[in-house]
Amino acid sequence: MVHILGVQLFENHAVKHALTNFYGINRLTASRLCARLQIHDTCRVRSLTATQITSIAAFLSSPATSPIPPRGPLASPSFTPHPPTTPFGQLPGARAYLAQVDAPPPPLPQPRTKGLDPLRWLRIETDLKREMRENIAHQRMIGSYVGKRHAMGLPVRGQNTQTNAKTARKLNRIERHR
Amino acid sequence: MPVAQLKHDIFQNGRLDELVLPEFNPEDLTEDNSGKAMAFPLPENDVVRVFGLPRNILLDFRILSKAVSVVRDVTIKLVDRLQAASQESSQKNRLVLAGSAGCGKSFLLVQGVEYAAAAGWLVMYIPRAASLVNSSTMYTYDLRTRTYLQPIFAQQTLQRFRTVNESLLGSLTLEGGIELGDGVLIDIGLKEQTSAPAVLSALLEALGKQTKAPVLLAVDDFQTLFAKSAYKSPHFQTLRAWHLSMPRLILDYVSGQKTFARGAVVGALSASNKTYGLSQDVRHALGLQPWLQPSPYVKVPAEVSAFTKGIQIMKVPEKMNVGEAASLFEVWNKNKSFHTPANDELFLAKYAESGGNPRDFVWKGLLSTLQT
Numbered sequence: 001m002v003h004i005l006g007v008q009l010f011e012n013h014a015v016k017h018a019l020t021n022f023y024g025i026n027r028l029t030a031s032r033l034c035a036r037l038q039i040h041d042t043c044r045v046r047s048l049t050a051t052q053i054t055s056i057a058a059f060l061s062s063p064a065t066s067p068i069p070p071r072g073p074l075a076s077p078s079f080t081p082h083p084p085t086t087p088f089g090q091l092p093g094a095r096a097y098l099a100q101v102d103a104p105p106p107p108l109p110q111p112r113t114k115g116l117d118p119l120r121w122l123r124i125e126t127d128l129k130r131e132m133r134e135n136i137a138h139q140r141m142i143g144s145y146v147g148k149r150h151a152m153g154l155p156v157r158g159q160n161t162q163t164n165a166k167t168a169r170k171l172n173r174i175e176r177h178r
Numbered sequence: 179m180p181v182a183q184l185k186h187d188i189f190q191n192g193r194l195d196e197l198v199l200p201e202f203n204p205e206d207l208t209e210d211n212s213g214k215a216m217a218f219p220l221p222e223n224d225v226v227r228v229f230g231l232p233r234n235i236l237l238d239f240r241i242l243s244k245a246v247s248v249v250r251d252v253t254i255k256l257v258d259r260l261q262a263a264s265q266e267s268s269q270k271n272r273l274v275l276a277g278s279a280g281c282g283k284s285f286l287l288v289q290g291v292e293y294a295a296a297a298g299w300l301v302m303y304i305p306r307a308a309s310l311v312n313s314s315t316m317y318t319y320d321l322r323t324r325t326y327l328q329p330i331f332a333q334q335t336l337q338r339f340r341t342v343n344e345s346l347l348g349s350l351t352l353e354g355g356i357e358l359g360d361g362v363l364i365d366i367g368l369k370e371q372t373s374a375p376a377v378l379s380a381l382l383e384a385l386g387k388q389t390k391a392p393v394l395l396a397v398d399d400f401q402t403l404f405a406k407s408a409y410k411s412p413h414f415q416t417l418r419a420w421h422l423s424m425p426r427l428i429l430d431y432v433s434g435q436k437t438f439a440r441g442a443v444v445g446a447l448s449a450s451n452k453t454y455g456l457s458q459d460v461r462h463a464l465g466l467q468p469w470l471q472p473s474p475y476v477k478v479p480a481e482v483s484a485f486t487k488g489i490q491i492m493k494v495p496e497k498m499n500v501g502e503a504a505s506l507f508e509v510w511n512k513n514k515s516f517h518t519p520a521n522d523e524l525f526l527a528k529y530a531e532s533g534g535n536p537r538d539f540v541w542k543g544l545l546s547t548l549q550t
Binding site (some may be wrong): 031032034035036037038040041042043069071072073074075076077078079081082084086088091093094097117 | 312313314315316317318319321322323324325326376380408409410411412413414420421426429433435480481484485
């Protein structure tokens, strides 16, 4: 059993599936995360090395400030690599990899721009729940219709209340997602 | 009475006696023996035992009590081709086996591989190239080669290559004084996973320079080497097969950019894999079905043209001739696989229904018939 940031991941599960146990990570985000960390699709949690587990934990603890990996160039058909004895620093494009270690992560563009890496805006667990609570509290504070419906415990998005609305009556409140 | 003394026919349970068939030897692969069924002798370090087999052939060999194949006219043709290639550079001997679904391309490749191993070639056989691109093995970006290395697969391939070719490797000396007999180069790759791809590449280059033994690089599921892989870059871009180290290594030899001084590169297309099927651009680049031009809306990558330049196609006939089909029929009959009395009527009916296609003849004809 592997624990990452308080969430239990079962050893025989594929990593791509196990990451969805985090609140706020769906299957697509889990795939993106595995691609970011170069974990293949059929990798099981028990096959993860300590370095990989640390990198998952480091990323998820603060996705916004995680360094963005450089875009490694891909070989063309006629490309001939340097000999294996070449020092890493002398390879073309090595500067981007060496600079990554010390460089601070770039600031998040505001507002969020479509097409940029969604992992930079990833929030999970308590951070996500807090954001959702704040959104609802903001709606109440400004006195909007959405805020009033949350306060009354009724459907917010125009559903019928003459019948049904059981889920809204059960779950909708200001202090939702505690 | 004890069971062992019950000798009357009524007590025999129809247990199969082991198939007795001639052995598959290079010396016996002549035109006179065309149409005969031969069993592969499978020693402990046999190529297909160590490297594995395509799924459909594995199934056939599990059901039959022995690993049997029928020597066809096209087998003799491939063997003659390999004999000529053993004296020439692999630059001139880059072959792809093509044909319709179920016509026997994978079986032909297995026969070629077994022939080469028995005839003193160094053989590297990749039976399921789809496993290189379906995201089932570890991958990591390497700046030096600008590809994504697959260290575990490279390490496994090194181990298997050494097991299969141990006796030949022991007698070779590489340039630079790295004795393969001591196993120095391969040992490095086997001990450190991270260096396995570089060692495999260096090993093949070194073997390509020596002229003592010809080298055969055989790949089944050849079309997956040009496919979009299931791997993603850290920025979630889909990687093409040639961005991965193992397919790229094979493609370097397929395209002739790297060569063996003596040897050949043989690939077999496969229609069994629906996820990684033969795409329009690869079909056009290889010159198959030239009357079907690719759609103008399909983008043909320049890499596909670059890697397929100079490849020769060997067409596997769609139809077995009657003699070959008869041998196949006898093999399955001796294996007691039919629930129908085996007679000429059954044979001709199923041969006609399947149109001579080997897979359809056996699986859809003989084994699936409800005729009694």
